[in-house]
Amino acid sequence: MKDNQTQIIKKITDILSRYSRFLLVVHQFPDGDTLASSLALFIALRSLKKEVVIVCCDDIPAPFLFLPQVSKIKKDFLQGDWDAVLILDCGDLRRTGFSQRLTNFARHKRKLINIDHHPKNDLHKVANINLFDDKRAAVAELVYEIINGLGVEIKKEIATCLLTAIFTDTGGFMHSNTSPATLELAALLLRRGARLRAITQNITGSKSLSALKLWGKTLERLAYNKKYNLVYSVILNDDLRECNATKSDVAGVINLINTVPDARLVILFFQHSEHEIKVSIRTEAQGVNLSRLAGIFGGGGHKKAAGFCVNGKIFCKKEKYTIETV
């Protein structure tokens, strides 16, 4: 680990040890890393008798409802007298859903802490302390070091959270971000009682009927663009209602589409609100940097998995889909 990083971790653990009131912010459309890393830190801080609130502006997707302490996550928070606010796994302030309040906090209290591993992280412009390392498979790897620095013993609950975060961000240890250090940490967490079977069952082994119907629709619409060697599909707003599905049921279908061999790029357009389309992109191709591509459209992510939003509407005519942006 870099010296500089050791110092920043020390700075963060000093703040967490010295003060007592903390807010943990989970990003919108929460994934396993932001949720479970935040929960791990939440549990660690609670064990030190700290006052901690954990917040996420969106609903928690069903596959993560098995996580320990997940019911403690609040939908909103009061302005509150926080000693520090920590944002985990979030490259962009807007993704918190609370940009204005957090900007104000950073200006006045000067203890907004940004812990992230996305190659493009804009949050550092606002945050006062930045722990950032894009070599980490998951933010959980950084959180593990913070919890260690706090001197909190890692038991079953924390271990399960950290392993969930690592498991989801590495696609079940299948993505190229899985390093020897990632697997060593996973092994350590297993020894500390992490519930691997609960993780795999909940995350990869269970899909609701509604989610499968929605995936069916999405797969049926798959199209191939020969010129750019890309595979894409669309999900309309009405689809959710017709399948009785929720927004979080969309998660994961893009990874299934991304199994098409040799496709240079895979895109999923999801009309997630009346005027906004969420665009998810994936690749397995060498030399393609999706973090940069998403950045052009004001989004972000990782080299092989990224996303962004555009204002617009998807139209369907005779099974042809067009997008009108505004």
Ligand SMILES: [Mn+2]
């Ligand atoms: Mn992550």
